[in-house]
Amino acid sequence: MISQDVYGFIAALLTTVAFLPQVLKTWRTKKADDVSLVMLVMFISGLFFWIIYAIQTNALPVLIANIITLIFNLTTLSLKLIYRNGNRFQETAL
Amino acid sequence: MISQDVYGFIAALLTTVAFLPQVLKTWRTKKADDVSLVMLVMFISGLFFWIIYAIQTNALPVLIANIITLIFNLTTLSLKLIYRNGNRFQETAL
Numbered sequence: 001m002i003s004q005d006v007y008g009f010i011a012a013l014l015t016t017v018a019f020l021p022q023v024l025k026t027w028r029t030k031k032a033d034d035v036s037l038v039m040l041v042m043f044i045s046g047l048f049f050w051i052i053y054a055i056q057t058n059a060l061p062v063l064i065a066n067i068i069t070l071i072f073n074l075t076t077l078s079l080k081l082i083y084r085n086g087n088r089f090q091e092t093a094l
Numbered sequence: 095m096i097s098q099d100v101y102g103f104i105a106a107l108l109t110t111v112a113f114l115p116q117v118l119k120t121w122r123t124k125k126a127d128d129v130s131l132v133m134l135v136m137f138i139s140g141l142f143f144w145i146i147y148a149i150q151t152n153a154l155p156v157l158i159a160n161i162i163t164l165i166f167n168l169t170t171l172s173l174k175l176i177y178r179n180g181n182r183f184q185e186t187a188l
Contacts, residue, residue, distance in 0.1 A: 014140025046108025
């Protein structure tokens, strides 16, 4: 593996795995009000286009990285929407 | 421009510009407690490696996209750290 591939591999690993702590934090705290909904929707849309691009260009590393990133961000989005209603109910209840 | 380039261009645009709404939200609400600090630090570290990779491979679009993404995420991280202290002070004050 040549030097530039090593940098690319570390880069892809970090910018993919980075979204796991957000999933865990949202799961733990049961809230993601400060996480921008517009950001999540735009980012997830972009990941779908990366996946189409990766399939068309036979770029397996790009495909794998974007599928993992997509799973993490779809999870954060789902948790955000679930807990948003939960918090609203709680606010009303309290 | 061939079809796959169009998908790649849309993908890069969306996954770059996506981070602007987070900056604006954090600026407006003056808080980002729910945004994972570990995510931001890991993601920003990954962007640095993408920038090194882009320079080494002369990949100008990758370089530009990652510099813009870096600026947005460094701004969110800075705002998060600034407002975290602000909120703590406010909590104590109230």
